[in-house]
Amino acid sequence: MATVKPKVDAVIVGMGWTGAILAKELTDAGLHVVALERGADRDTQPDFAYPKVVDELEGSVHRRFLQSLGQETVTIRHTGDATAVPYRQMGSFKPGTGVGGAGTHWSGCHFRPLPEDMRFRSNVEQRYGKKFIPDDMTIEDFPVSYDELEPHLDMFERVCGTAGKAGVLNGVVQAGGNPFEGSRSREYPLPPNPDYLGSEMFYKGAKEMGWHPYPIPASNASAPYINPYGCQMGPCNACGFCSDYGCLNYSKASPNACILPVLRRRGNFELRANSQVLKVNLDSTKKKATGVTYLDAEGKEVEQPADIVLLCAFQLFNVHLMLVSGIGTPYDPETNTGTIGRNYSYQNLNRVVLFFDKSVQANPFIGIGGAGATMDDLNGNQLDNGKAGFVGGGLVWARQPGAGPVRGINVPAGTPNWGSKWKQAVADNFRHSFYFEVQGACMSYRQNYLSLDPTYRDGFGRPLLRMTFDWQANEINASQFFVDQALKMGRTLNPLSILGDAKKDGEHYNITKYQSTHTCGGATMGNNPATSALNRYLQSWDVPNVFAIGANAFPQNNGYNPTGLVGGLAYWAAAAIREKYLKDPGPLVQA
Amino acid sequence: MSEKDPSPDALQSRRRILMGLSLAPLAAALPGVHAADKAAPGAGGSSFAGADDPRRYTPSFFKDTEWAFIQAACDRLIPADDTGPGAVESGVPAFLDKHMQTPYAAGAIWYMQGPFLEAPAEFGYQGKLTLRDIIRVGIDAMDAHCRKTYAGKTFAQLDTAMQEDLLTQAESGKLKLEGISSKLFFSNFLNEVKNGYFADPKYGGNRNMGAWKMIGYPGMRADYIDWIGVRDKAYPLPPVDLSGKRG
Numbered sequence: 001m002a003t004v005k006p007k008v009d010a011v012i013v014g015m016g017w018t019g020a021i022l023a024k025e026l027t028d029a030g031l032h033v034v035a036l037e038r039g040a041d042r043d044t045q046p047d048f049a050y051p052k053v054v055d056e057l058e059g060s061v062h063r064r065f066l067q068s069l070g071q072e073t074v075t076i077r078h079t080g081d082a083t084a085v086p087y088r089q090m091g092s093f094k095p096g097t098g099v100g101g102a103g104t105h106w107s108g109c110h111f112r113p114l115p116e117d118m119r120f121r122s123n124v125e126q127r128y129g130k131k132f133i134p135d136d137m138t139i140e141d142f143p144v145s146y147d148e149l150e151p152h153l154d155m156f157e158r159v160c161g162t163a164g165k166a167g168v169l170n171g172v173v174q175a176g177g178n179p180f181e182g183s184r185s186r187e188y189p190l191p192p193n194p195d196y197l198g199s200e201m202f203y204k205g206a207k208e209m210g211w212h213p214y215p216i217p218a219s220n221a222s223a224p225y226i227n228p229y230g231c232q233m234g235p236c237n238a239c240g241f242c243s244d245y246g247c248l249n250y251s252k253a254s255p256n257a258c259i260l261p262v263l264r265r266r267g268n269f270e271l272r273a274n275s276q277v278l279k280v281n282l283d284s285t286k287k288k289a290t291g292v293t294y295l296d297a298e299g300k301e302v303e304q305p306a307d308i309v310l311l312c313a314f315q316l317f318n319v320h321l322m323l324v325s326g327i328g329t330p331y332d333p334e335t336n337t338g339t340i341g342r343n344y345s346y347q348n349l350n351r352v353v354l355f356f357d358k359s360v361q362a363n364p365f366i367g368i369g370g371a372g373a374t375m376d377d378l379n380g381n382q383l384d385n386g387k388a389g390f391v392g393g394g395l396v397w398a399r400q401p402g403a404g405p406v407r408g409i410n411v412p413a414g415t416p417n418w419g420s421k422w423k424q425a426v427a428d429n430f431r432h433s434f435y436f437e438v439q440g441a442c443m444s445y446r447q448n449y450l451s452l453d454p455t456y457r458d459g460f461g462r463p464l465l466r467m468t469f470d471w472q473a474n475e476i477n478a479s480q481f482f483v484d485q486a487l488k489m490g491r492t493l494n495p496l497s498i499l500g501d502a503k504k505d506g507e508h509y510n511i512t513k514y515q516s517t518h519t520c521g522g523a524t525m526g527n528n529p530a531t532s533a534l535n536r537y538l539q540s541w542d543v544p545n546v547f548a549i550g551a552n553a554f555p556q557n558n559g560y561n562p563t564g565l566v567g568g569l570a571y572w573a574a575a576a577i578r579e580k581y582l583k584d585p586g587p588l589v590q591a
Numbered sequence: 592m593s594e595k596d597p598s599p600d601a602l603q604s605r606r607r608i609l610m611g612l613s614l615a616p617l618a619a620a621l622p623g624v625h626a627a628d629k630a631a632p633g634a635g636g637s638s639f640a641g642a643d644d645p646r647r648y649t650p651s652f653f654k655d656t657e658w659a660f661i662q663a664a665c666d667r668l669i670p671a672d673d674t675g676p677g678a679v680e681s682g683v684p685a686f687l688d689k690h691m692q693t694p695y696a697a698g699a700i701w702y703m704q705g706p707f708l709e710a711p712a713e714f715g716y717q718g719k720l721t722l723r724d725i726i727r728v729g730i731d732a733m734d735a736h737c738r739k740t741y742a743g744k745t746f747a748q749l750d751t752a753m754q755e756d757l758l759t760q761a762e763s764g765k766l767k768l769e770g771i772s773s774k775l776f777f778s779n780f781l782n783e784v785k786n787g788y789f790a791d792p793k794y795g796g797n798r799n800m801g802a803w804k805m806i807g808y809p810g811m812r813a814d815y816i817d818w819i820g821v822r823d824k825a826y827p828l829p830p831v832d833l834s835g836k837r838g
Contacts, residue, residue, distance in 0.1 A: 051833050054813045057790040061695070068700040076714060085710045085717050088702045194819050239813035248813065363826055365808060366815040405789035405808055417762065418668040418781055419755075423805070427674050430806040431825070456704060510713040 002293055002301040008032045008270075011292055011306035013277045013321065016101020017563065018549040018570040019312035020255035021156075023263055024229070025574035026308075029582065032268045034304055036294050038313075039067070039098030041273035043256050048246030056406035059244045063090060065105045066244065067097035067314075071276075071459030074316055078470040078508055080333055080447060086456055086464065091512040093346075093519050095314040099273060100246070100256040102314060102517060103563075107243045107401045108220040108252050108370030110162045111560035112153045112568070114380040115146035115182040120556060128386045134474065136446045137391065138343055140555035143527045143536035146182045149568045152575065154185055156567030157217070160253030161225040161233045163371070164188035164217035178214040180376040193222045193236060193371035197362050198434035201493050202373040202398035208492040209485075211375040216397055217564070218370030219253035229262045240402025242369025252369055272296070278460055280309050280325035280546060289327075289546050295460065307585070308577070311548040312570075318552045319450050319522035320465040328523075328533050328542040331449050333468075339533040339541075340523055341450035344467065345557045347518035348394065348440035348475045350502055352486040353410045354495040355433045362434040367402020374398070378485060379559045390477040392441030393559045396486040399437060410435065412497045436490065438482045439516070443474055444556040450522040470509050479503040518562050520554040525569075527589075535589040537576035538569060544587045549573050645682035645798055652691045652723070659747035660730045661687055667754050668784050675805030676798070678788055686787030686796030687726070696723040720771070722779060729776025732768035733757070791833045800838035803830040810838065 009031035012019045023033050047053075058064045067090075075084035096102030116123045119141045124133055133139065166187045167177025192215035195203075206213035220242070221233040236251035250257050263269045274297035281290045281303065291305035311318045322340045323330060331342035356362065374397035376382055383393045403409070410433050411425040453466035471479075483502035490498045526532025529541040538553050540546040549570050551562045558565075580588050650658050661684045671677030678684075690696055698721035707719045720728060734745045737757070741749060746757065760766035762781075764774030787796030789803070791811065797803065803810050810830030818826055830838040 050813060051811050051835070054811045055791060055833060057786060057794055061786055061790075062693070063700055069702040070698075070700055073702040078713075083708065085708050085714050086702045086704070087715070089716055090700070091715055194816075196819050197822065236816070237813070238815040238819050240815065241813060361822060361825055363815070363818070365826075366819055405802065405806060406786055409806070418758075418784075420670055420672045420674065423669060423672065423674045427806050430808065455706065508711075508713050512713070512715040 002303040004303045004305065007291070007305035007307070008034045009306065010034075010308040010310060011036065011304050012310045012312050013292060014038075014101060014311070014313035014317070015099045015255065015271060015273075016096060016312065016314065017103040017255055017567055019101070019310070020103075020259040020263065021567065021570040022310050022312060022549065022574055023269055024259050025571070025578060027263065027266050027269045029578045030268065034270045034272065034306070036275040036277050036292065036304070037099050037271065037273045038276045039273065041099045041271065042104070042246070043099070043260070044247065044250055048248050050248040053245060053248050054239065054241045056404045059241065060407045063094070063244070065096070065098070065246055066090065067095045072317070073458070074465045074467050075453040075456050076467045076469065076511055078468075080468050083455070084453055084466045084468070087511055089512075092510070092515050093517040094244070094514070095316065095517065099260065099271070100254050103255045104246045105244050106369070106517075106563060107399070108218045108368075109399070109561040110157065110160060110164075110217045110219040110253075110370060110564045112182060112217075113146065113558055113560060113565050114180070114376070116380045117558040118142040118144065118146045118149070120558070123381070124385070124391055127381070132386070133391060137474070138444045138446055139391070140343070140524070140526055140531065142555060143525055143532075144569075144572060149572055150182070150185060152571035153564060153568035155228075155571050156564065158189055158228050159258050160219035160567070161190055161221045161227055161258070162188050162217050162219045162253070163190040163193050163215075163222040165192055165215050167214060176214065178376050179212055180380060180382055188217065190222045190225055193218055193220060193368045195373065196238075196366055196368075196400050197360070198400055198436070199372040199398040202436065205489040205492045206373070206375050209377075209489050211377040211489075213373045213375045216370055216372045216374050216399060218368065218372075220368045220370050221251045221253075227258055229259060231258050231261050233257060236368050238366050238368050240365050240367030240404070242367060242401040275302075276460060277321065278324075278462065280311070280321060280327060280543075282326060282543060286326060287543060289543050307545060308581075309546045311546065312550065315519050315522065315551040316450070316465055316467075318548045318550055322523055322533065322540075322548065323450075323452050323465070324462050327540055327546060330451060333446050333449055336446055337530070339529070339531065342531070342533070343444035343521040343524045343555050344448050344450045344469060344519075345442045345444040345521045345554065346469065347516040347520075347557050348442050348479055349516040350438040350440075350479050350483050350500070351435050352396075352438060352483060352490050353433060353435040353499040354490050354493060355410070355412050355429055355497045356495050358428070358432055360432050362432055364400060364403040364430070364434055367400050369401040370399070372397055372399035378482065388478075388481055390474045390481065391443055392474070392478055394438065394440030394478060394482045395559050396436055396438050396482065396489065398434070400434060405430070410499070413499055436486055438479075438486045439559060439561075440475065440478045440482050441559045442520070442557045443472070444521055445472055448472075471503055471507060476503045476505060476507060518551070518557060520551045520557040520562060523548045523552040524555045525553040526555060529591040535587070537580075537588045538573040539576070539581070539588050541587075541591055545585065547573055547577065645680060645685055648682070648685040648688070650684070650688040652688045656734060656745065657727065657730045658684065659745065660734060663747040663754055664758065664780065665784055667751065667758055668781060669788055676801035678784055678796075680798065681788055681796050681801055682798040683784055683787035683796045686790070686794050687783055689795045690783060690787065691723040691726060697721050716775070718775070722783075725771070725776055725779045726783065728771050729768070729773075729780060732771050732776070733761070733773075736766070736768055792836075793833055800830045800832055804838055
């Protein structure tokens with residue numbers, strides 16, 4: 001028998017970015033909030049303190065700050081007729097766990113979507129005709145516009161102390177920023193971080209290409225900063241331990257540094273770490289959640305009743321919880337019906353490595369996670385998709401989150417993997433090479449979806465989430481196009497040699513190779529309850545006192561990193577709960 | 592060059608030959624050894640000169656036969672040469688012995704529930720051996736293969752050219768071993784050797800930060816804001832490790 005705790009106003013599953021944002025907003029509104037985090041509690045002191053934190057073996061091999069796959073993972077297959085096998089070792093994507101979640105170990109790239117990204121299907125149809133979209137491509141419009149989101153995107157940047165340069169301020173193009181961005185109401189809270197060599201060279205190469213380079217918006221503080229919550233951030237010292245690591249310096253924005261210091265002092269907020277939520281409990285009508293059941297640190301079953309259930313776990317685990325709890329109807333690709341698991345998408349990340357002689361001091365150990373340079377000349381409406389022959393935009397960027405020898409050293413093509421020649425190549429190239437990344441959008445398809453696995457179970461006895469995903473021709477073509485553009489640009493910089501890893505025709509999704517943690521969709525927001533799990537406020541169509549907040553809501557992934565939009569959507573949903581739902585609990589949109 | 596159970600002296604003389612330094616004292620040829628031999632009693636935590644000599648490490652995970660394989664294989668994978676220190680003198684065997692006893696090597700962060708199905712390489716490792724079992728089973732299988740093929744000799748007893756050839760065959764998966772894929776074993780073993788070579792010295796390898804010095808990695812300084820805009824000079828500071836020791 002589960003211990004039953006006293007009922008609270010809201011229970012939050014997961015204490016990453018979206019959980020922390022919702023906890024702040026709802027405790028502001030006077031609600032009593034309990035947050036359940038499956039991992040450990042942690043904070044800058046002592047968990048990320050120098051020097052212990054800057055340990056590559058512990059951080060990038062033992063993956064101290066990431067989720068262990070020992071208890072919970074997913075299974076993966078390429079097509080619906082195959083048997084899925086477990087994601088046994090972390091490779092392709094790196095979900096977080098613990099207080100801060102993936103918001104602890106991200107790099108800091110903090111993009112807003114383009115206005116046209118938010119009306120994605122309509123925009124493609126208008127520009128290229130309905131027939132340009134393949135029948136199996138299930139892309140949709142986001143049911144919220146850029147203009148509606150703008151104040152919330154702005155708020156998230158204020159909370160994060162994002163460093164950048166506005167390109168369009170109240171409709172007026174600004175020098176030095178991205179001229180193609182949606183109009184911003186305010187300048188970034190902090191100016192851009194300094195450029196390291198690779199980003200300086202990116203500006204040079206991008207100008208050769210006729211592109212419009214601009215500083216990547218980075219939630220790595222470029223100066224001392226106090227956010228609207230009174231949380232203090234210190235200027236980034238370029239330590240080189242962003243991706244995979246918690247920030248030793250209060251510089252990289254994270255829930256730990258930017259929100260939790262306030263929450264922890266609140267009487268109406270309770271954080272329970274080491275609390276593994278097993279399911280959302282529904283009443284007999286299946287239209288109302290009564291709370292959640294979780295295992296506490298001792299493994300004892302506890303029931304937490306609540307009026308509102310906020311799913312704020314990592315994208316994959318939000319979808320998993322909805323499926324194991326029986327919220328909504330699972331997606332069936334045969335009939336193209338059901339919504340939970342539908343429109344799973346990912347990100348199309350590729351890399352170009354440039355090798356130089358010893359006069360070029362690339363110093364890859366210097367790193368500021370999100371900082372660097374990029375351009376939007378091949379993204380959104382700047383790209384002529386009709387001519388390019390695929391749907392979706394992308395970008396090339398120079399980014400150096402910091403590299404060390406354990407994480408891997410790039411060596412030119414043809415170098416052996418061991419022996420004296422390998423050693424020589426490592427010694428010759430470590431400090432004199434850098435890479436540009438090539439990141440493209442990823443469309444959603446009828447054949448790419450999430451469901452429950454019939455064979456494999458997690459450490460708590462639940463079926464694992466099963467991912468059915470493979471690269472489709474559209475994304476392979478896009479990968480080749482963008483990598484080709486990056487190679488052309490790279491060659492203008494006269495490297496000794498250059499490597500590109502564009503996907504080959506017919507290439508399958510490889511789970512062993514890191515290709516971004518930007519997994520998206522599976523419980524998407526939309527205007528039609530037949531094709532979306534959530535309404536425009538990220539509220540479940542089926543169980544209106546459940547909200548599922550995160551990249552699970554993306555109907556497809558755009559060319560950018562998702563975190564900026566995830567944070568903006570969290571503030572948008574929080575505003576809807578505060579201003580609409582609390583006054584009149586029930587569906588915020590009539591189906 | 593065939594030798595039985597290569598002694599430290601044999602390894603040293605081979606290195607001297609390889610390095611074309613047979614007339615120079617070994618200590619002068621190898622900066623790491625030089626520093627250790629010169630160390631005053633008590634310096635760097637050593638109670639006597641040479642106490643951190645990696646050849647004096649007594650393994651607690653690996654058996655003696657496995658230890659001989661590890662010494663030989665480490666020396667082939669990352670040999671000592673003009674570029675920098677080799678894996679053996681860097682203490683990589685000691686790293687491996689310690690690393691095999693961590694929760695990581697016991698599969699703590701891998702999903703290890705069955706069934707264990709065969710799947711294409713794109714789906715990654717799908718076996719039921721943990722890392723330390725992959726290493727142990729692989730070493731035993733390599734030695735069994737060698738004894739069967741080379742008149743009872745173990746891997747460590749073969750000459751270096753034959754050892755290199757076997758490792759090359761294992762790397763490509765051409766080598767057929769009993770009970771384990773040679774490619775699986777090799778890729779995991781090589782990965783661990785590189786981890787030991789480049790990880791912080793506290794884990795037992797990268798002795799005196801030799802691997803970091805070789806590539807110009809400043810180690811765990813973790814503050815480069817004053818150097819981010821410098822273009823015309825190489826980064827000037829030597830490495831520092833997690834204990835605060837400078838290289």
